[in-house]
Amino acid sequence: MDRADFIKFVESVSRNPVEQINSYKRQERPVFGYTCSYVPEELIDAMGIIPVRMLGRAQTIQSAERHFQSYCCSQVRSLMEEFVDGVYASLDGLLFAHTCDTMQQFHDIYKKNFPKAFVKNINFPSRLDGEIPYNYALAETKRFLKSVEEFTGRPLSSDSLKESVTAYNKNRTLLEKLYGLHLKYPVDIPSRLLLQSVIMTQCVDKREANKWLEQFLSSFDEKTPEDSKRKRIMLVGSVNINEEVYDLADEFGAMIADDDLCTGRRYFSTQVSEPTIEGVTRRYLSRPHCAAKHRDVHSRERWLLELIEKRSIDGVIFLYLKFCDPHCFDYPDLRKAIEEKKVPTQLIEMEQSVAQSGQLRTKLQAFVEMIS
Amino acid sequence: MEQFNQLSEISSNERLRKLMVGYYMKAKFSWLTRKKIAWITSGGPVEPLISMGITPIYPENHGAMIGARKMGPELSDAAEDLGYSRDLCSYFRCDVGSAVLKKSPIDIRPKFLGGRAVFGGGLPKPDLLVCCNNICGTVLKWYEVQARFFNVPLIIVDTPYNYDGETTEIIEYVTAQFGEMITQIEKATGKRFSEKEFIRVGELSDEAVNLWNEVLSICENVPAPMTCFDAFMYLAPIVTLRGTQEVVDYYKQLKVELQSLADRKISPVPEEKFRLIWDNLPIWFKMRRLSKTLANYGAVLVADTYTNAWADNDISVEKPIESMARVYATAYLNRNTETKIKNMVNLMNRFKADGFLIHSNRSCKPYSFGQLDIKDEVSRRTGKPALMIEADMCDPRAYSDEQIATRIQAFIETLKERKATA
Numbered sequence: 078m079d080r081a082d083f084i085k086f087v088e089s090v091s092r093n094p095v096e097q098i099n100s101y102k103r104q105e106r107p108v109f110g111y112t113c114s115y116v117p118e119e120l121i122d123a124m125g126i127i128p129v130r131m132l133g134r135a136q137t138i139q140s141a142e143r144h145f146q147s148y149c150c151s152q153v154r155s156l157m158e159e160f161v162d163g164v165y166a167s168l169d170g171l172l173f174a175h176t177c178d179t180m181q182q183f184h185d186i187y188k189k190n191f192p193k194a195f196v197k198n199i200n201f202p203s204r205l206d207g208e209i210p211y212n213y214a215l216a217e218t219k220r221f222l223k224s225v226e227e228f229t230g231r232p233l234s235s236d237s238l239k240e241s242v243t244a245y246n247k248n249r250t251l252l253e254k255l256y257g258l259h260l261k262y263p264v265d266i267p268s269r270l271l272l273q274s275v276i277m278t279q280c281v282d283k284r285e286a287n288k289w290l291e292q293f294l295s296s297f298d299e300k301t302p303e304d305s306k307r308k309r310i311m312l313v314g315s316v317n318i319n320e321e322v323y324d325l326a327d328e329f330g331a332m333i334a335d336d337d338l339c340t341g342r343r344y345f346s347t348q349v350s351e352p353t354i355e356g357v358t359r360r361y362l363s364r365p366h367c368a369a370k371h372r373d374v375h376s377r378e379r380w381l382l383e384l385i386e387k388r389s390i391d392g393v394i395f396l397y398l399k400f401c402d403p404h405c406f407d408y409p410d411l412r413k414a415i416e417e418k419k420v421p422t423q424l425i426e427m428e429q430s431v432a433q434s435g436q437l438r439t440k441l442q443a444f445v446e447m448i449s
Numbered sequence: 450m451e452q453f454n455q456l457s458e459i460s461s462n463e464r465l466r467k468l469m470v471g472y473y474m475k476a477k478f479s480w481l482t483r484k485k486i487a488w489i490t491s492g493g494p495v496e497p498l499i500s501m502g503i504t505p506i507y508p509e510n511h512g513a514m515i516g517a518r519k520m521g522p523e524l525s526d527a528a529e530d531l532g533y534s535r536d537l538c539s540y541f542r543c544d545v546g547s548a549v550l551k552k553s554p555i556d557i558r559p560k561f562l563g564g565r566a567v568f569g570g571g572l573p574k575p576d577l578l579v580c581c582n583n584i585c586g587t588v589l590k591w592y593e594v595q596a597r598f599f600n601v602p603l604i605i606v607d608t609p610y611n612y613d614g615e616t617t618e619i620i621e622y623v624t625a626q627f628g629e630m631i632t633q634i635e636k637a638t639g640k641r642f643s644e645k646e647f648i649r650v651g652e653l654s655d656e657a658v659n660l661w662n663e664v665l666s667i668c669e670n671v672p673a674p675m676t677c678f679d680a681f682m683y684l685a686p687i688v689t690l691r692g693t694q695e696v697v698d699y700y701k702q703l704k705v706e707l708q709s710l711a712d713r714k715i716s717p718v719p720e721e722k723f724r725l726i727w728d729n730l731p732i733w734f735k736m737r738r739l740s741k742t743l744a745n746y747g748a749v750l751v752a753d754t755y756t757n758a759w760a761d762n763d764i765s766v767e768k769p770i771e772s773m774a775r776v777y778a779t780a781y782l783n784r785n786t787e788t789k790i791k792n793m794v795n796l797m798n799r800f801k802a803d804g805f806l807i808h809s810n811r812s813c814k815p816y817s818f819g820q821l822d823i824k825d826e827v828s829r830r831t832g833k834p835a836l837m838i839e840a841d842m843c844d845p846r847a848y849s850d851e852q853i854a855t856r857i858q859a860f861i862e863t864l865k866e867r868k869a870t871a
Contacts, residue, residue: 149814181815185819186822203609212622216618371605403586406587408532409532
């Protein structure tokens with residue numbers, strides 16, 4: 078495999094995982110879709126099911142109009158569109174996790190419209206602080222696990238959980254390494270590869286994903302770092318599948334150096350320290366959290382400022398999906414805290430999957446000029 | 450406080466006004482009585498606060514007042530200037546706008562001070578914030594924002610949504626949090642918790658909730674002696690002051706008066722032709738206009754899902770904390786969509802409704818997403834038609850009088866045709 082093969086693979090899977098799902102189905106391997114990164118994937122993987130991330134890619138909304146009003150975020154509307162249109166008909170089940178109000182309602186609406194589908198939800202707590210939420214999260218994880226065991230017809234074995242946790246932790250290490258190498262080789266590792274690689278690993282059996290990543294990353298072992306003084310931009314938001322922002326940053330001589338996205342760092346940060354149900358639960362409570370969750374009133378601010386400093390970030394782009402309430406609530410105070418550190422910010426609101434106009438280009442160009 | 454009931458003989462209307470003015474006056478002057486103030490979400494556990502002598506304040510009730518006074522756009526603008534998206538809940542935007550501009554329908558100008566607004570408009574500053582997310586995830590974010598703004602402690606009671614109904618895991622989690630909450634309140638306010646006092650307050654709360662349920666049920670009578678536009682007003686005490694004797698007394702009187710109207714078949718609408726159910730929050734800034742429009746057609750809103758959300762309570766003496774956990778964990782908006790469908794069908798049958806009006810509320814995503822499916826399903830199960838109107842509870846900027854009037858007119862035509870062929 079050379080680098081081009083890797084680039085081709087991540088591009089194809091991250092843009093459309095359906096072929097990947099179908100290939101697993103041909104191998105008679107069960108596949109579950111999951112809508113949120115709070116679904117404890119290790120447990121699903123350890124039960125012999127491949128979890129594949131669901132990210133709405135429908136270009137236009139028609140079928141979903143009958144279920145969601147226009148003021149619903151495009152991630153949910155476009156996913157519903159794809160479900161109604163049967164894009165993911167070959168899935169064996171769909172998993173939800175409690176996060177925001179919209180996803181919560183999405184679960185109910187999906188279940189109502191697909192009464193025969195295997196649909197499970199892990200009712201993860203909104204509070205992440207202390208032992209009371211932990212005790213509940215653990216009890217709920219066990220309840221959730223039981224419902225998946227009913228599907229497979231056999232209990233989770235501790236050996237397979239151990240093996241899954243090892244694969245997942247390795248994947249996290251590899252993605253971390255990719256982010257690190259990207260800073261040294263911004264030309265050979267273009268910014269969009271961060272996004273595509275994370276989405277690819279969300280859609281592929283982790284062992285396979287790890288193999289691809291390992292080979293790609295090892296090709297940089299002996300390589301001299303590129304001499305780069307590119308300005309470093311960090312993205313902050315919920316889910317994102319838009320590659321254009323990454324490409325424009327590169328084109329204007331900057332780079333997307335890091336992010337706080339559900340399709341980015343939030344997904345792979347924090348290892349599972351113990352290969353047990355308890356260890357997995359702890360990981361999901363302690364990872365950098367989604368805006369819909371609560372650790373304390375300053376936890377997201379602290380995390381972002383830490384990341385900005387660690388990565389020497391020059392500017393932050395808040396990349397929000399329109400109607401994403403949890404992130405919109407955090408925005409003014411986060412912007413203030415970041416700008417107080419003399420790091421400029423820019424807000425970009427977009428609709429999932431909708432090709433951006435020249436406006437995005439102009440905004441990016443102006444922002445790169447401002448931080449340069 | 451504005452009244453929509455066209456019948457002057459409801460003397461409890463004046464009592465309501467006095468009750469609410471007195472409540473806000475006392476809260477505004479709490480610094481004189483050294484009472485602590487806790488801001489709390491509308492579905493939040495107020496009984497421990499009242500039992501500990503802490504004044505609960507409801508920003509959502511304040512939001513409703515702002516909406517009814519048509520102050521929404523000005524206060525929302527102030528929040529939007531700070532960077533808050535216009536797509537966020539308008540109660541939140543109004544609350545932030547009011548805190549920043551110090552403008553509000555609550556603007557006490559004492560006569561002895563020459564009518565000057567010496568204390569500034571708006572809610573009294575909180576010593577503590579209590580957020581229970583059994584109504585939405587929005588309040589969690591809203592209260593985080595206010596905790597940073599006022600720099601006061603924030604207590605969160607996390608009540609997981611009832612996806613699979615009420616589970617043991619949820620009840621145990623919420624019960625554990627109530628224990629923790631009481632300790633946190635004691636720490637933040639220096640007040641001591643007494644289980645005896647808490648049970649006393651819980652019983653008063655139960656009594657008020659039962660009375661409220663009875664008040665709403667009077668509209669099962671044909672004709673109904675009041676409309677939901679009245680109920681939206683009568684709701685204020687059960688939200689803000691449940692757990693106190695004065696609320697029990699108020700609803701006792703209201704119940705007697707409404708029952709008397711019902712017995713005499715007196716209706717606020719000259720001729721009751723169509724009985725309708727309302728879903729979601731009121732459109733506060735259009736209460737008068739909508740009530741008139743409907744009344745002109747002889748259409749009466751006889752029940753709604755919103756005011757009924759406070760008609761369910763059961764705090765037991767044997768297990769006060771656990772029973773309170775169950776009450777708050779299973780609040781109406783925390784129940785899944787299938788339960789909401791059943792509830793709506795039940796209301797349709799109980800109140801002998803001819804159809805239902807659904808307010809698709811841009812400000813309330815958890816209450817509104819699912820309505821398209823609910824609309825179809827409830828129509829299917831009851832055989833009754835529905836009309837969905839898109840609006841917002843506080844923000845009139847995307848509202849069109851003409852468009853809504855046309856749609857209501859068309860809906861009434863449908864109802865007429867159905868009655869004619871029935």
